[in-house]
Amino acid sequence: xxTPATATRHLYVTRHGEATPDESGLTGAGLRQxxxxxxxxxxxxxxxxxxxxxxxxxxxxxxxxxQLPGVPLHRSDPAGDYLPYLPHKDELPPESADATLLRLAQxxxxxxxxxxxxxxxxxxxxxxxxxxxxxxxxxxxxxxxxIGWLVRAAxxxxxxxxxxxNHCNAALTVIRYAPDRPAxxxxxNDMRHLPKELRWTGFPPELRA
Numbered sequence: 096x097x098t099p100a101t102a103t104r105h106l107y108v109t110r111h112g113e114a115t116p117d118e119s120g121l122t123g124a125g126l127r128q129x130x131x132x133x134x135x136x137x138x139x140x141x142x143x144x145x146x147x148x149x150x151x152x153x154x155x156x157x158x159x160x161x162q163l164p165g166v167p168l169h170r171s172d173p174a175g176d177y178l179p180y181l182p183h184k185d186e187l188p189p190e191s192a193d194a195t196l197l198r199l200a201q202x203x204x205x206x207x208x209x210x211x212x213x214x215x216x217x218x219x220x221x222x223x224x225x226x227x228x229x230x231x232x233x234x235x236x237x238x239x240x241x242i243g244w245l246v247r248a249a250x251x252x253x254x255x256x257x258x259x260x261n262h263c264n265a266a267l268t269v270i271r272y273a274p275d276r277p278a279x280x281x282x283x284n285d286m287r288h289l290p291k292e293l294r295w296t297g298f299p300p301e302l303r304a
């Protein structure tokens with residue numbers, strides 16, 4: 096018999112630290128970013144750290160975990176880097192539809208073809224209320240596209256609307272899933288734990304504050 100979902104899940108979501116040009120690991124700035132995020136989360140009652148399989152996410156999760164003794168790390172393919180949803184032209188704003196589809200077509204086939212199934216699995220695994228009487232606090236160390244997908248879903252926006260949501264390296268987003276109300280984005284892309292020189296990395300230059 097399945098236990099009903101009766102407790103709140105607090106999902107803490109971050110993008111990996113700034114990556115090296117070949118994406119094989121983190122830059123010096125990226126290392127500092129994720130350590131500072133780990134320090135910020137020390138007072139948070141986390142029960143698990145989930146992370147994607149790519150080196151930049153795995154290294155970020157490990158360094159965050161070093162600041163949080165006793166919190167287990169779990170590697171997860173649905174926490175990886177992929178296109179979560181491929182829109183049809185008629186879903187998109189007419190003025191940008193062709194350019195958007197052309198840009199998405201340039202991503203590797205594996206990220207395009209396998210992404211939607213992984214995105215559905217990510218929603219099933221990481222979102223929604225949880226069974227039992229106790230609230231759950233979990234950290235997800237992932238990539239920009241999946242963060243956009245999760246925020247879009249929490250806001251009940253159309254599936255294509257993961258596009259245009261950008262997240263800085265090692266910034267923090269929190270989504271609350273209560274059993275008796277809609278999902279709530281508590282805050283998004285918060286960088287208060289980072290000094291000025293470590294903020295805005297990974298964000299499009301033209302959008303930086």
